[in-house]
Amino acid sequence: xxxxxxxxxxxxxxxxxxxxxxxxxxxxxxxxxxxxxxxxxxxxxxxxxxxxxxxxxxxxxxxxxxxxxxxxxxxxxxxxxxxxxxxxxxxxxxxxxxxxxxxxxxxxxxxxxxxxxxxxxxxxxxxxxxxxxxxxxxxxxxxxxxxxxxxxxxxxxxxxxxxxxxxxxxxxxxxxxxxxxxxxxxxxxxxxxxxxxxxxxxxxxxxxxxxxxxxxxxxxxxxxxxxxxxxxxxxxxxxxxxxxxxxxxxxxxxxxxxx
Amino acid sequence: xxxxxxxxxxxxxxxxxxxxxxxxxxxxxxxxxxxxxxxxxxxxxxxxxxxxxxxxxxxxxxxxxxxxxxxxxxxxxxxxxxxxxxxxxxxxxxxxxxxxxxxxxxxxxxxxxxxxxxxxxxxxxxxxxxxxxxxxxxxxxxxxxxxxxxxxxxxxxxxxxxxxxxxxxxxxxxxxxxxxxxxxxxxxxxxxxxxxxxxxxxxxxxxxxxxxxxxxxxxxxxxxxxxxxxxxxxxxxxxxxxxxxxxxxxxxxxxxxxxxxxxxxxxxxxxxxxxxxxxxxx
Numbered sequence: 001x002x003x004x005x006x007x008x009x010x011x012x013x014x015x016x017x018x019x020x021x022x023x024x025x026x027x028x029x030x031x032x033x034x035x036x037x038x039x040x041x042x043x044x045x046x047x048x049x050x051x052x053x054x055x056x057x058x059x060x061x062x063x064x065x066x067x068x069x070x071x072x073x074x075x076x077x078x079x080x081x082x083x084x085x086x087x088x089x090x091x092x093x094x095x096x097x098x099x100x101x102x103x104x105x106x107x108x109x110x111x112x113x114x115x116x117x118x119x120x121x122x123x124x125x126x127x128x129x130x131x132x133x134x135x136x137x138x139x140x141x142x143x144x145x146x147x148x149x150x151x152x153x154x155x156x157x158x159x160x161x162x163x164x165x166x167x168x169x170x171x172x173x174x175x176x177x178x179x180x181x182x183x184x185x186x187x188x189x190x191x192x193x194x195x196x197x198x199x200x201x202x203x204x205x206x207x208x209x210x211x212x213x214x215x216x217x218x219x220x221x222x223x224x225x226x227x228x229x230x231x232x233x234x235x236x237x238x239x240x241x242x243x244x245x246x247x248x249x250x251x252x253x254x255x256x257x258x259x
Numbered sequence: 260x261x262x263x264x265x266x267x268x269x270x271x272x273x274x275x276x277x278x279x280x281x282x283x284x285x286x287x288x289x290x291x292x293x294x295x296x297x298x299x300x301x302x303x304x305x306x307x308x309x310x311x312x313x314x315x316x317x318x319x320x321x322x323x324x325x326x327x328x329x330x331x332x333x334x335x336x337x338x339x340x341x342x343x344x345x346x347x348x349x350x351x352x353x354x355x356x357x358x359x360x361x362x363x364x365x366x367x368x369x370x371x372x373x374x375x376x377x378x379x380x381x382x383x384x385x386x387x388x389x390x391x392x393x394x395x396x397x398x399x400x401x402x403x404x405x406x407x408x409x410x411x412x413x414x415x416x417x418x419x420x421x422x423x424x425x426x427x428x429x430x431x432x433x434x435x436x437x438x439x440x441x442x443x444x445x446x447x448x449x450x451x452x453x454x455x456x457x458x459x460x461x462x463x464x465x466x467x468x469x470x471x472x473x474x475x476x477x478x479x480x481x482x483x484x485x486x487x488x489x490x491x492x493x494x495x496x497x498x499x500x501x502x503x504x505x506x507x508x509x510x511x512x513x514x515x516x517x518x519x520x521x522x523x524x525x526x527x528x529x530x531x532x533x534x535x536x537x538x539x540x541x
Contacts, residue, residue, distance in 0.1 A: 173365070
């Protein structure tokens with residue numbers, strides 16, 4: 001029985017049970033009439049909205065816009081976060097100067113900065129990208145810092161024994177030893193960047209994107225479009241997270257059981 | 260004409276000069292513990308001849324691992340003198356290799372990369388490195404595992420890999436800090452035999468710290484017996500038996516009983532139960 005359940009086809013089928021039940025319940029609610037029918041758009045109208053959004057190309061445009069905003073933010077915030085985290089862990093004066101400030105900033109949820117950033121940079125796409133980058137920055141920073149700061153002494157001793165230069169020590173010991181935590185930071189950064197993309201799109205409605213479409217559909221009371229956008233968000237988020245986890249497993253293949 | 264009396268080693272670059280003569284003179288070492296200074300090594304004097312295998316045994320806390328850390332150059336705060344071939348030890352050097360109780364292979368590198376990193380800052384030509392690494396992996400019997408990551412190796416294999424990494428630079432002096440302490444009894448005997456074979460082939464000077472009196476006697480030309488608190492040399496035992504040795508040799512058993520009696524007769528000083536920070540180096 002267990003063997004049968006663990007076969008790939010069976011696993012996919014089992015994974016589909018809960019969504020199927022959920023959709024049946026949804027459809028039943030939608031056909032119950034009255035206020036329910038408004039809050040739960042019937043599946044066929046969601047399907048029709050999906051076809052319409054595919055045909056006019058706006059769904060693909062939105063997905064590309066949100067995805068590239070998230071990935072650009074991840075690239076900018078992740079790179080700066082890793083660089084600064086590693087630098088602070090290696091060079092303590094920098095940690096002492098910047099640590100308290102960064103820790104204070106971190107206590108305010110990112111959306112809390114939005115009004116201020118809006119005043120400084122306007123409410124356009126630039127601000128959206130800044131918020132997404134900032135949301136990726138902190139998890140990348142904190143985890144990279146922890147990873148490099150806690151590299152085991154016994155490995156550093158080996159570097160001393162074989163006369164490693166500072167560059168060798170960094171490339172052959174500090175960076176690979178910190179890699180598991182750096183990648184944990186990037187996993188979090190990816191999730192945060194994705195959330196921040198949708199949230200800022202809903203709040204600022206600048207450019208195109210899944211969040212912009214959700215916001216617009218809400219003002220037009222097009223529940224079916226909102227739902228298509230939500231489903232697209234879920235699928236896309238699931239896919240990039242899955243791809244990232246595969247990359248992570250590959251990079252950490254030297255670990256006893258790569259997480 | 261000068262004829263090297265030693266059997267040919269893997270190296271073609273071995274010098275004709277005396278290799279690996281270690282002298283330790285009036286060595287004292289203290290650790291600061293909460294403002295107090297605590298003496299851990301008290302007046303250590305020891306001379307190791309080139310090519311000699313010397314074992315050090317003693318109770319925990321007698322400073323034997325500290326002594327190795329000083330000799331290898333990971334700790335430079337001591338008074339007295341440590342010289343290798345006349346040169347004062349101040350920092351680490353490729354002349355001195357060390358194997359720790361934990362193998363300390365980098366988990367993110369394959370066995371081959373782990374051994375090769377020891378050659379990174381040597382003047383060994385790049386073209387020859389792969390061959391030298393392969394020779395040393397073969398020397399410890401790990402052919403076929405070059406691409407394995409450390410977690411894929413058993414404890415005994417990982418320890419042999421660490422020995423290969425320590426030997427690949429052909430150090431004049433090889434320091435072994437309880438290298439077999441974490442292995443099970445059977446693997447331990449096997450790696451002991453291997454260590455003896457490798458040392459007979461290489462004939463570098465070896466200084467090995469161990470808890471195991473039998474191991475110390477089986478491998479050592481001489482056994483240094485240390486007493487704890489503060490760590491000092493109690494006596495040095497010559498073992499006048501040629502290598503390779505037979506574990507059943509009556510002399511080894513007689514000496515083992517003698518040394519064990521000596522080590523266990525020492526009064527149990529409660530101060531010994533205090534773990535010294537930094538002693539294990541982690």
